[in-house]
Every structure is written in C-alpha cells, then in structure tokens.
Amino acid sequence: MEFVFDKEKNKEKIESFKMFIQDHREIPGALMPVLQEAQELFGYLPREIMQLISRTLKIPMAEIYGVATFYSQFSFIPKGKNIISVCLGTACYVKGAQAILEEIETILGIKAGSTTLDLKFSIDSTRCVGDCSLAPVIVINDDVYAKVTKNKVKELIEKYRNGV
Amino acid sequence: MGCRKVLTLERLQQIRKEHRPILEARVGEAGNADINEDGSIVLNGDYYKKQVRIALKNCGIINPLMIEDYIAVDGYSALANILFNKSSGEIIDDMMASNLRGRGGAGFPTGRKWNEAFKYDADQKFMICNADEGDPGAFMDRSILENDPHSVLEGMAIGGYAVGADKGFIYVRAEYPIAVKRLRTAIEQAKELGILGNNILGTGFSFDIELRLGSGAFVCGEGTALIESIEGKRGMPRTKIHRTAHKGLWQKPTIINNVETYANVPVIFQKGVDWFRSIGTEKSPGTKVFSLVGKVQNAGLVEVPMGTPLREIVYDIGGGVQDGKGFKAVQTGGPSGGCIPAHLIDTPVDFESLGKIGSIMGSGGMVVMDEDTCMVDVARFFLEFTVDESCGKCVPCREGTKRMLEILERIVSGHGEDGDIELMEDLSETISKASLCGLGQTASNPVVTTIKYFRDEYEAHINEKKCPSGSCRPLIKYFITEACIGCTRCAKSCPVDSCITGKVKERHVINQDVCIKCGTCYEVCPVKPVKAVVKG
Ligand SMILES: Cc1cc2nc3c(=O)[nH]c(=O)nc-3n(C[C@H](O)[C@H](O)[C@H](O)COP(=O)(O)O)c2cc1C
Ligand code: FES
Numbered sequence: 001m002e003f004v005f006d007k008e009k010n011k012e013k014i015e016s017f018k019m020f021i022q023d024h025r026e027i028p029g030a031l032m033p034v035l036q037e038a039q040e041l042f043g044y045l046p047r048e049i050m051q052l053i054s055r056t057l058k059i060p061m062a063e064i065y066g067v068a069t070f071y072s073q074f075s076f077i078p079k080g081k082n083i084i085s086v087c088l089g090t091a092c093y094v095k096g097a098q099a100i101l102e103e104i105e106t107i108l109g110i111k112a113g114s115t116t117l118d119l120k121f122s123i124d125s126t127r128c129v130g131d132c133s134l135a136p137v138i139v140i141n142d143d144v145y146a147k148v149t150k151n152k153v154k155e156l157i158e159k160y161r162n163g164v
Numbered sequence: 165m166g167c168r169k170v171l172t173l174e175r176l177q178q179i180r181k182e183h184r185p186i187l188e189a190r191v192g193e194a195g196n197a198d199i200n201e202d203g204s205i206v207l208n209g210d211y212y213k214k215q216v217r218i219a220l221k222n223c224g225i226i227n228p229l230m231i232e233d234y235i236a237v238d239g240y241s242a243l244a245n246i247l248f249n250k251s252s253g254e255i256i257d258d259m260m261a262s263n264l265r266g267r268g269g270a271g272f273p274t275g276r277k278w279n280e281a282f283k284y285d286a287d288q289k290f291m292i293c294n295a296d297e298g299d300p301g302a303f304m305d306r307s308i309l310e311n312d313p314h315s316v317l318e319g320m321a322i323g324g325y326a327v328g329a330d331k332g333f334i335y336v337r338a339e340y341p342i343a344v345k346r347l348r349t350a351i352e353q354a355k356e357l358g359i360l361g362n363n364i365l366g367t368g369f370s371f372d373i374e375l376r377l378g379s380g381a382f383v384c385g386e387g388t389a390l391i392e393s394i395e396g397k398r399g400m401p402r403t404k405i406h407r408t409a410h411k412g413l414w415q416k417p418t419i420i421n422n423v424e425t426y427a428n429v430p431v432i433f434q435k436g437v438d439w440f441r442s443i444g445t446e447k448s449p450g451t452k453v454f455s456l457v458g459k460v461q462n463a464g465l466v467e468v469p470m471g472t473p474l475r476e477i478v479y480d481i482g483g484g485v486q487d488g489k490g491f492k493a494v495q496t497g498g499p500s501g502g503c504i505p506a507h508l509i510d511t512p513v514d515f516e517s518l519g520k521i522g523s524i525m526g527s528g529g530m531v532v533m534d535e536d537t538c539m540v541d542v543a544r545f546f547l548e549f550t551v552d553e554s555c556g557k558c559v560p561c562r563e564g565t566k567r568m569l570e571i572l573e574r575i576v577s578g579h580g581e582d583g584d585i586e587l588m589e590d591l592s593e594t595i596s597k598a599s600l601c602g603l604g605q606t607a608s609n610p611v612v613t614t615i616k617y618f619r620d621e622y623e624a625h626i627n628e629k630k631c632p633s634g635s636c637r638p639l640i641k642y643f644i645t646e647a648c649i650g651c652t653r654c655a656k657s658c659p660v661d662s663c664i665t666g667k668v669k670e671r672h673v674i675n676q677d678v679c680i681k682c683g684t685c686y687e688v689c690p691v692k693p694v695k696a697v698v699k700g
Contacts, residue, residue: 071379
C-alpha cells in the first residue's frame, strides 16, 4: 500500500524545507543534514521529498535511497499517531498473542510493521515486555494493557481512534 | 558579526575574575562540591573521593549553558596561553611527551597522530571529534558533551592550532538530543565571545566548529566510516590505503579524536606534561572514565587513574555486586571487548594489561555480571549486535559473524553439537584476521574470552543441555518440591492453563509438557527460607 503524500496539507513544511535545502546546498556533504531535516519535519522520507532533494542537490535518487537505507533513523513510511506493540514473547504467545495480533491486523487492515493510511495507527511486534504473568500484553504508546482479549482489543482501538 | 570587537586576553581574564565569585557562591550554596586551596572545585561524597577526575572535572560543577562558568574554572586559558606563547611544533612535542593515548578505544598516542597531520603539507586540514559513542551501556562521552561541552571545543581548537587546521566537525549520534543542543549553545556562545571563529584573540588563528549528526549506525564510530558519513555517503569504512592524518575528510589531512581525548587536552596544557605523567602508569598516563553498570551496587560514571585494579573500581567505588549475589565477570569494551572472570579481578585497568587477558579497554563500558548471568548468552547478545551493525562491505565480517551467531543460537536453545566450540574458535580467527575494519576484527572478542574463561558453561550447554546460570529458557526446568504449602498462588499466576495443578493445601505439580518456563511460579512462591519452586 502506498502512502499519499499530501502536498497541499504539507505546503508550509515543504516551503520551509525548500529554504533549508537552499541554505545548505552549498555545504559539502549536504545530503545527510538535508535527509535528517526531512525526517524530522515530515516524520519520514516521502518519495516526493526525496525527488525534490535529488533535483535540488543534483544527486541521483538511487544514491539518496542508498544512503537513506543505510541509516536506521530514516523511515520510508510514516508512523501512526498511536503505536501498538504486541508482545510475541513465549508467555504471551501461548496465551493467544498471535490471535490478538491477527485481530488487530484485521481491524486495522494492515500488517505488523506498517501504518494505517489515515496515519492513526502503527503495529509493531516485540519480544517480551517483561510482564509475562499478565500475558497476553500489548503496549499502546506508553500504556501497558494486561490480559487482553479479542473483545478488549476492539474496545481499545476504538478508544484510541477517538483520541483518549 | 564582521565588525565585532576582537576578544582580548585582558577581556578573557576579566571575565574570569568577575565570574569566579559568582560560581563559587553558587557552588557554596549547592553544597555538593568543595573548593580546594589550589582553587580546584571537586564534588564531595565517598563515591567521588576515590576518583581522580580530569575529563569529568567540571561535570556537575559548572553550568554547561554558560561559557562564563567554564572560563571561571580556567577554561580557555590553555588555548589563550598557547596562541600567544607556543608554536605548533612545541604543542606537538608536548602532546608526544604527555603520551596521552586515544580514549575512543584503540589507545593510539594522540601526539603521534597529530604529528602526522602537522608534517603533511596541505591547503586545508580538518579536526574531527568522534562523539558517536556506540557501545550500548556506555555514556561517558555523553556526560562530557552535556556537562562540559567547552572542554571539547577547547581541545579541538588546540589541536587545530597544532596541526594547522581551521575547521572542525563534531559528529554526534542523533540519539543524544540534549548533547546536540548543549553543543550548539556552546559553539554559539564561543563564537559570540570570539574564542572560536576568525582571528581568535587577535592572534591571526581562526578555528570554526560545525556539528554533524549521526543517524543510527554503530559502524560510523569507525574513523573512516565516520568520514564517509560526513561526506554524505553510506557510512562504510574505507580500505586503509592512506592514513586519515594524510588523506581523510575530502582527501585532506584529518585528525579524528574521541570526546574524552579532547577533554584531556586543555588540562594537560594548564597543568603541564609532568603533572599529567605523574598520574596513571608509564605506558598509559592519565585517567580513564568508565561507565560502571550492570549488577553493581553504585552504578555510574567513574574516573580513575590508569592502572587502577579492577577490584577497586568494582568493590571500593562500585560497592560490589547487587543483592549479595556472587560476582562472575566484568565485561569491558562493549561489543569489541571481552569478559574478565573473577580470578582476574586484580588486573590493573590499562591498555596493556587488559589486552594481555584478551579483553580491551575500549571506550570505557564496564558491565558487571553476577552468578545469574549466562556467559554463553552474553556472547550471543553481543554477536547479535554486531551482526545487526555490520555494514556488509567485507565478507568475513558480514558472513562470519552471522554464522557464529547461528551456532550460538543453537547452543543456547539446547541444540549445541560436539565441535561447535572448536568451529567458533576457527571462525573467530578468520574473522579477526580478514575483516576490513575494527568492527569485524574485534567482533569475536566476546566469544573468544567467554570460551577461554567459561568453557565449562559452553560444555554444560552443549553436552548436558543445561544452563548453569539458569538463564537460558529452553534449558531450564521448574519443579515444585515437598516444601509446597498448597497456597495455590503459583497456579493462579501461571499464564498457561492447566500447567500447574494441585488442591488447596496440597503439593502442586508443574506439567513439564506445557510449561513455558516463564518463571512466574518461582517469583510468586512465598515459602521461606527456601522456595518450594526450584529451577534446575
Ligand atoms: C566499529 C567501531 C566503532 C567505533 N566507535 C567509536 C565511538 O563510538 N567513539 C569513538 O570515539 N571511537 C570509536 N571507534 C574508534 C575510532 O575508530 C577511532 O579509533 C577513535 O575515534 C580515535 O580517537 P582517539 O584516538 O581519541 O581514541 C570505533 C571503532 C570501530 C572499529
Ligand atoms: S512474553 Fe509477553 S510480556 Fe513476557
């Protein structure tokens, strides 16, 4: 699935980013600071922005992509407003964490490691968050939820969708 | 900015004089430090009494956001003095005589490195500060950058004057946002005052410093990879045809030093080479900062003279192992280092002594491990890290570490085979000899040292399918003994249905076929003094 980068919505950010590139295009090794600014500003590296960088700095897209994939701080998809981490450690796993994960994937229509198109949710899977006696455990943003069930998951997602 | 008045020596001294009482008053009020007769200010309390602080001397004392504070503790006096009274050659000579050795890991003599760039003629030279601190569990450099950023700037400027560089870069990891902010402020303030920038103190020497951020790649701590990254490329180490002191950043002579190395430089010029050499050992003068963490009572940053026995650091300063557990090992040098076993705890901590026993000083990570830590799993943990962080440029590192990790994963999950240890020893040798950069060359150290000192643990995993520390889950079993009082707590807390069964007030039983070895029953068992649940 592709994320559509809303140029209209991001107009101001794009303008400010263009200024940043103009200010930095002359400095040697400008690509890294420019990519870092883009990541900071947009939360990820939209294709359109990488094309803009490519045109302005006169660096081929392939090279930009090569650099961006090397460093773990750069992301090519945006993270959602709410990040759901599902524990797939052993304790959670036998208590049905896989089913919980699948339920969340079904409800949100995305797989673990990706983000919903409306940018409201991302799903991550983690290995043991150290609350095994409360299994299965999921963590949403910074809140830990213990002994979750399929029904509870639905409730929780609704709660966060409407913004708690 | 062009018409700003040049900072004069008098003005600098005046700031020092004016601001000193303000700083002293603040220190007096805070009460966390004592002002000595010689004017030095040191943190009080037992934890600090046993330390000798050079690189950390201002940490916790001055306000890092105020350049006046730094000046009030004689900051920038070394730079000023040098600019007026010493030639580049003299500084190089002093640095060589001090025998300051790089604190970033390898321990290369800083003076010799500077001399290489000094002698090499070029229209442009660079100073780089390596602030990429990648060792997980180590935060020495972070502390210096956040609490005493000017000492690093001053050290770099002195280096710049010595080798003939007018431009410096600080490469900071992006995971240190506070350090980045404080460095930014420090650079701004230094430029504003005129102690950095054009024509410093009217001497004609110019030096400018720029910040560059890392983006989450451990290998960028390696000098040539760091240079590639500043140049805006993938951070992969270069084939070492040239010395970076001759052809480094943009093929110009470049000096790369670690944060702590730079922080030592101004102090050496303030107090003199003889003073510096009187601390530490003959071959490793001065102090080293360690981040003492893991299963130790008093975790924190410790700065001690080189050659201090490990025991003093762990016991006298660190207060020994937590929770009265038995000491097993100290890991030094992070993913490039090794595990030092209990019987070698009297080893003096300096470059040579640690090297002799198979570990390294590294950048100063020091992780204390107790009887519950499985050494095979520690080796696996570090290998997983290197496999993740290997840049993939050279085959021995990219493929070799991966194969080694596979073997370790097999061993900790109970599928180790006869010959695995020998195979890993063989692989280690190849990887160490044939890898392109330090990452690969040192990647097997955690494996080699744990095999050397804890071979019995490997053998227990492989031959008996047992983890002596009771930490590798697939290899441990939980039992309930006759001491069980039938309180049902374990059965109620067990995350698995029908795993623990038993009637109230009767002995319970764990069904080994479904037990997931989460240890919850062991945690909750209230029987004293010995729990009714045992790990075996
Ligand atoms: C994989 C790898 C990672 C490194 N990471 C760092 C680091 O984070 N910080 C550092 O100062 N040196 C690091 N080094 C050492 C540098 O290559 C270099 O030796 C050092 O910055 C030189 O400065 P010094 O002489 O002042 O120690 C690393 C080396 C390797 C091979
Ligand atoms: S396995 Fe999920 S919290 Fe431990």
